Structures are given as structure tokens and as C-alpha cells.
Amino acid sequence: MTFENSLAYAKKMDTNDPLAPMREQFHIPKHSNGEDEIYLCGNSLGLQPSRTQEYLNYELSQWQKLGVKGHFSGDFPWMPYHEFLSEGFADLVGAKTSEVVAMNSLTANLHFMMVSFYRPTATRHKILIEDHAFPSDHYAVESQIRYHGFNPDESMLLIKPREGEELIRDEDLMALIEEEGDSIALIMLPGVQYYTGQVFDMEAITKAGHNKGCKVGFDLAHAAGNITMSLHQWNVDFACWCTYKYLNSGPGSVAGCFVHERHHSDKSLNRFAGWWGHDKETRFKMANHFIPMESAEAWQVSNPPILSLAAIRASLDTVKQAGGIKALREKSLQLTGFLRFLLEQELGEDINILTPTEDKAHGSQLSLTVDTHGIDGKVVFERIEAAGVTGDWRYPNVIRVAPVPLYNSFEDCYRFVQILKQSLQPE
The missing domain is CATH 3.90.1150.10 (Aspartate Aminotransferase, domain 1)
Incomplete structure (x- = not known):
């Protein structure tokens, strides 16, 4: 305009x-x-919504009045509390509610996803990330490669801008995927690059990666709440995001995760399991045989911190109001x-x-x-x-x-x- x-x-x-x-x-x-202040730092830590304190105080009051019974009582019982965020998360990233879940922190979720979706072999063992990735992503990828017995110098594939440029060209990224795709086990790139603010073409990257037999996931730390996405339609394998930037849920708040529905019933996937990922109908029978839910919830390991989820709910309600x-x-x-x-x-x-x-x-x-x-x-x-x-x-x-x-x-x-x-x- x-x-x-x-x-x-x-x-x-x-x-x-x-x-x-x-x-x-x-x-x-x-x-x-x-x-x-002229606050232009919502890409690092978003401001506090006015309703956040109300939502937190409600849960503190429930704990005060009900103790353990708060898991099953009140307008927002704690046992299914993470489900109250599913619709908001799904709308933000373009997913089905069964494909999203609030759990852990961002880098922890990237590790959990790589347990399932980085399955290196002798001939297909590389992970493609950008050269100037956020350091935590770089550390996570390098440690996963080492954990599987490979050498990061050989198995970490970096896409770089051309000499004298700051941005990664789409055509260079596509050419690298086409050239190296048969050796790439996982493509893990950002939705929005943290340093330059460049948005990656997630749909095209996913299609190119899948055409070469690669799994494709995204770090959406700077994308969630910032740009529109259609992760389900784009056929993305997984994605992870924090909630304290554009989603305004407070410092260090619980992160979000997306797993495409086609993986929900795949029994061959590796997974670090915990009881919160177990079938909720039989969870409290305390059996030792793990039965994963057929949703993104299956990747949960522990019951989440309710006070943090309450802050996320306040943020999602604010986004809905807007x-x-x-x-x-x-x-x-x-x-x-x-x-x-x-x-x-x-x-x-x-x-x-x-x-x-x-x-x-x-x-x-x-x-x-x-x-x-x-x-x-x-x-x-x-x-x-x-x-x-x-x-x-x-x-x-x-x-x-x-x-x-x-x-x-x-x-x-x-x-x-x-x-x-x-x-x-x-x-």
C-alpha cells in the first residue's frame, strides 16, 4: 500500500x-x-496480556481450595488442561487439533522429534540445517548426530547464503536438496530465520524433501503467532515452537509441538515414552505396557505445568479476541x-x-x-x-x-x- x-x-x-x-x-x-516504551521486542519476549494474571490467579485459587481434587474439578480441570489449548494452537499453525500439543520446551521438543524422525543409516544420515541456525538448534542437531555414532563434520549439512549475501536463496536450497537428498535423513529448518527475519517456503521445502525420501521438520520459534501457516496441508512431518515470543505466554513458558496425523498410528516410530503419552482411558490402571494415544499427545512424557498452560490459554484467548x-x-x-x-x-x-x-x-x-x-x-x-x-x-x-x-x-x-x-x- x-x-x-x-x-x-x-x-x-x-x-x-x-x-x-x-x-x-x-x-x-x-x-x-x-x-x-516503544516496545519492538515481541520477537524475543512478548508482553503480558492483561487477562494473564486473572487466569493464573484462578488456578492458584483452585489449588488453594481443592488441592489434588483440582485435577477433576472446576471450569478448567488440570487433568485435561493441555486440551484447552489445542484449538488455539491448531488455528495458529494450520493443523488438526489432534496434531498439536503443549509440552516441554522448544529444544527439548526438537530432541523428542528427532528421536522419532531422525533415523540415520549408513547411506542416509545427514541433517540439513541453515549455516546461521539459532545456536540451540545447532547444538541439538550436532548432539543427535553424535548420539547415533556419526561425525557432525560429515553428517551436518549446512545451507549458506552466497558469498557477500545475507539471505538464503530458494533456488540454492532446492538445488542442495536435489543434489544431496539421497543422503539426507532429516531437513530441519526454521519457519522464520531468527537473525535475518527471512521466511522460508515451508511448503516447497517439504515437497522437495519428501520427493527425495527425507523427513522434514521446522523450528517455528519466530513463526508461531507471526505468520500464517498450513502445516497439515503442507504435509510437514513435525514442527516445534516456543510460546513466549509472539504468543506472549511469559518467559520460559511451555512450548508447542505438531506431528502430522499420518504418523500417529505408526508403531515403527521410535519414541521416548512417558505416562502422559499413554492411552488416557487406561492411564490410571498403572499397567507397564505402553499404549500410545493416536495423536500428537502420544509424544508427551509428563503432566504439564498448569500455571504455564494457564498463561498460554490467556494468550490464545487474546489472539482469538483479535x-x-x-x-x-x-x-x-x-x-x-x-x-x-x-x-x-x-x-x-x-x-x-x-x-x-x-x-x-x-x-x-x-x-x-x-x-x-x-x-x-x-x-x-x-x-x-x-x-x-x-x-x-x-x-x-x-x-x-x-x-x-x-x-x-x-x-x-x-x-x-x-x-x-x-x-x-x-x-
Whole structure:
């Protein structure tokens, strides 16, 4: 769409924004001057929904009043509590409710999924990840390769940008899958690359991988709650995501997991089993013969922390109130488009935007590098932070900012660019 570079235009956009009232559903941190921060760090830790405290207090009250009976009593009994999140998760990632489950943490879930879907052989033992993967993913993949007796130097296949470029080209990724596919056991890539903000074509990657006999999974840490997805339709084998970024469930909250339904009844899959994955109809008969549920729930091992799930339920209810992920994505494209427009108008010669321009290739986040001679990017980041902006810094030289449609405004974007512009001036 066509934008205008003015505060008046930003305020007009906010006035006409049907999601603008959602900002009132969140606690916005305050700057030292008492005004709201310009919080552009929802890609790292989302803000607290106002209903979260209510949902947590309800469960604390249930525990206080009922003790162990809280597992079976009240509006949201603890025994099936994770099921109250299934519909919200399914809507976010484009899945059936039987294909999603809340459990563990993100990297733990990646390990659990690799137990089932990384089945290396002498001729097919490689795992394909991106060269600049989030370190935890890299560590997890390397440790899985070593666990199976292979050498990461030979079995970890890295897709890299071309020399002098920051983004991975689709054609290079497809060519690598075609060339190396017969030796690849698992493709595990992000939905959105954490450093550059690049969205990967998950549908095309899955199809290409399956055509070569590979299993395909995704780390959706920066995708869940950020972009629209259709994991079931795309035939993705598995996916994992955290819930504390765009899903606003609080630091270290329980993660989410997707397993395509075609794997639910596959008895040949390896699995690290626990009693919460056992058939719920016979779980409390305390038999030692494991009967997995025919759903993503079969990958659970333990009963989940209810207080964390309550925070996720508060977040999912907030997303539902906003109209769901499609409504959020529509506003997100406008917000991030407006921010890019302002940056290019005001600072086109001073900063470089690593994140792709095409709508389908980016989410909320823009990754910026400072090209002004003589000013270190970290210094610029510290200046904007002192002026009331919360973004984040990623070594070696990237400032990441993400206007989140649930609580950020067009005025936030305008004010941020003015602060960034001032921060680029020599002292």
C-alpha cells in the first residue's frame, strides 16, 4: 500500500485500525519518563496480556481450595488442561487439533522429534540445517548426530547464503536438496530465520524433501503467532515452537509441538515414552505396557505445568479476541511495511535492512545494520534503548525490531524511526 511519512498519517492509521483497541489488553512497560516504551521486542519476549494474571490467579485459587481434587474439578480441570489449548494452537499453525500439543520446551521438543524422525543409516544420515541456525538448534542437531555414532563434520549439512549475501536463496536450497537428498535423513529448518527475519517456503521445502525420501521438520520459534501457516496441508512431518515470543505466554513458558496425523498410528516410530503419552482411558490402571494415544499427545512424557498452560490459554484467548492469526498477519504486513517505508525514506543511506522485501518472505521483524561511517552499531542500539526503545541486539552487527500487531501502533513505528535517526548523529 502507499504510505505517507508524517506523524499525522501514523495517527490516522491508528485511528482507522480495527485492532488498535487490542493494545489496551496488554501491560506496556514504562520508560523512565513515565511514558510507554516503544516496545519492538515481541520477537524475543512478548508482553503480558492483561487477562494473564486473572487466569493464573484462578488456578492458584483452585489449588488453594481443592488441592489434588483440582485435577477433576472446576471450569478448567488440570487433568485435561493441555486440551484447552489445542484449538488455539491448531488455528495458529494450520493443523488438526489432534496434531498439536503443549509440552516441554522448544529444544527439548526438537530432541523428542528427532528421536522419532531422525533415523540415520549408513547411506542416509545427514541433517540439513541453515549455516546461521539459532545456536540451540545447532547444538541439538550436532548432539543427535553424535548420539547415533556419526561425525557432525560429515553428517551436518549446512545451507549458506552466497558469498557477500545475507539471505538464503530458494533456488540454492532446492538445488542442495536435489543434489544431496539421497543422503539426507532429516531437513530441519526454521519457519522464520531468527537473525535475518527471512521466511522460508515451508511448503516447497517439504515437497522437495519428501520427493527425495527425507523427513522434514521446522523450528517455528519466530513463526508461531507471526505468520500464517498450513502445516497439515503442507504435509510437514513435525514442527516445534516456543510460546513466549509472539504468543506472549511469559518467559520460559511451555512450548508447542505438531506431528502430522499420518504418523500417529505408526508403531515403527521410535519414541521416548512417558505416562502422559499413554492411552488416557487406561492411564490410571498403572499397567507397564505402553499404549500410545493416536495423536500428537502420544509424544508427551509428563503432566504439564498448569500455571504455564494457564498463561498460554490467556494468550490464545487474546489472539482469538483479535480475530485470529489472519487478522494479525494483515495488520502486521501494514505495520512492518510502514516501518520499512519510513526507514528507507529517512535513513536509506545510513542503514541496511537484511530482511526480504516481499510480503511472503518476511514476518513482523526487520533486521537492521548500521552503515553510517564512524558509528558502531552497538552504540546506536544503546542510544535508542536510552531513548525509550526496546529492541534487541544480535552479534555481530544486527539490531532487530518487530512491531507486533497485537500491541504496537503505527505511531510507535514513526517515533522509533525519529529516535533512530537522532541516534545516528555524531555526538
